[in-house]
Amino acid sequence: MMDNTKMYKSLGIDLDAHDTLMGALPELFKECFLNKEQDLKGLSYFYSVVADIHGARVKELIEHKNKGPVIGSFCIYVPEEIILAACGQLVGLCAGADFWVPYGEQIVPKNLCPLIKAGIGAKYSRTCPYFQVVDLLIGENTCDGKKKAWEIFSDMVEMYVMDMPNKKSELGLKLWQEEVKNLCNFLEKKFSKSISFDSLLDAIQKVNAKRSALNRLYETRKNSPTPISGIDALLVTQIGFYDDIERYTKMVNALAQECEEKVLSNFKNNGRKRILVTGSPMVVPNWKIHHVIETSGADVVVEENCTGTRYFKDNVSIENASSKGDLLKNISDRYINNINCACFSPNRGREEDILKLCKDYKCDGIVYVSLSFCTTYMVEAERIRKVAKENSIPMMTVESDYSFSDLGQLRTRIEAFIENL
């Protein structure tokens, strides 16, 4: 067993800066998670993962390198199935800490979204063991900021970039199918691992099982009151981006079962307003908005974003697939058709998703959260506002980053919104 300092040294971590980063986390975690009432035993696993966020899992990943590559990504468009099939481990690189933003701003302009700035800052500052452990980063050409950020990343770490269509047309579909195939070929060659029909099928089943477990958990949130707080559900989903897939699936299922039982046992409505959160992704440890909403008297019952339903809502079909090519096609279809990211235009699917979620989860209001300078989501807010209005669902728009400088304003606005629902 390696001790952590030795491990960090072997990863080239800047130890002093890393200490500063880790110093801030416990306080934030306590404030957001431990200071509230919570009665689900199944959550202790997820809490322990965060408590040891730069420990046990990093060790596992280092050990994994004997068997296959560790690959990082920034977007749920990067197909986990193919990486698993190539004996790889995919880690969704969280870049949700304000700590990294000033480092990022040394390299890229200030007016980029905090996700990109923190991502670049995390790598540049050498304070994130996950960024240090990856053999390869897979980028995707979604928004302009990221597209250009890959060029900067490529000076610091090996990069592979997938191209993305802007339109979900026939042609767009084809481009993406090609890109998925190319990724498969690239990984096979790069890591000298052949990806067979069986290994791909097995990987698809594993990821499908993870998605189904998350679906099962989110199903329980349709109840009033919701058995699990929004911030806890968010945490669980966030951990799905880097945890060991099989262990994680088991733990989510256990938690879902506990929630199902809780729903059956104590079913007393608490009268709290039910909120849908939508917009840009919220990656670890960005818990700000959920924290403010839920300490202002409402419950977040569902998230239409990439750290919410978009991550897991549909599975890859394995029916009628008889060749590796079929499976690859099914994978590309699942990703391109079912993830309604604002980088697409038009993006009507997202409107439909939001309306359906509002109905299914009996939401009283929508909080639309865009990261500062996340152009696509900020602009798309206007359309969603229109649709929400037509359907008489109150909605508020919030634009914020990872810092806490706007907490007072946020609280005022969010409280007022909830008071008026």
Added chain:
Amino acid sequence: MKILGLDIGSRSIKWILYEASSSCLLEKGILDSTPHNLERIEEIIPPFDKIGLTGYGRHNLNNVLRAESPKIVSEITCHAKGARFIEPNCHHLLDIGGQDTKFIILDASGKIIDFKLNDRCSAGTGRYLENMAKILDLGIQDFINIAIRSEKPSNINSMCTVFAESEIISLIHSREKIEDISAGIMKSLIFRTKALIGTNKIDEKILLLGGLSELENIEILFERFDLKVKKNELSRYTGALGAALTLTN
């Protein structure tokens, strides 16, 4: 029953004592949000049966006052309630406060349909005006009086308070008239406010709340830059009044 509404703003503390049975306002008061005042707040405010808290300090002051079950409500809701009470027919409210600017729209029944807040940046708030007046070495009321005389308001383009300061200083150096600079500052504040109001259609005069509403002739400047506002002598107290009113039904 005597209800106290307390609005702990970033720059000043306002309070209103309200008698619920007669719907009468008994007393009102205002003081700066200095540490000294915040500490002895208990001695300053009148005795009450119930208390409602709003404003930036609403969550913190609660511990100091140790009041039994105080009601804590956001200032947006409170301003709406208070404004409704003093001007029942007004549906658009503009609160230019110490550190933020709020625009609130009410429906016919007084319910909030929409509200907007400036994001973070202090440009466009009362604080911005104060700072800019200081650079010109003017008290805030003198600043308004002088601005009214301008025939050719200067252009101030900066989005940021700090940069706006240097812009103003270079205007001073290039010998622009002080009244034009003052009017230019007002113009930039009002343009920013209009951006906040956005495309909302407004047929009536907007009720101006907050500190600016106590300045004489401020409406003239707003009107000059195409924003029609009106004031009420209780404009400054709508937050406190609303906090008290939330306890009445």
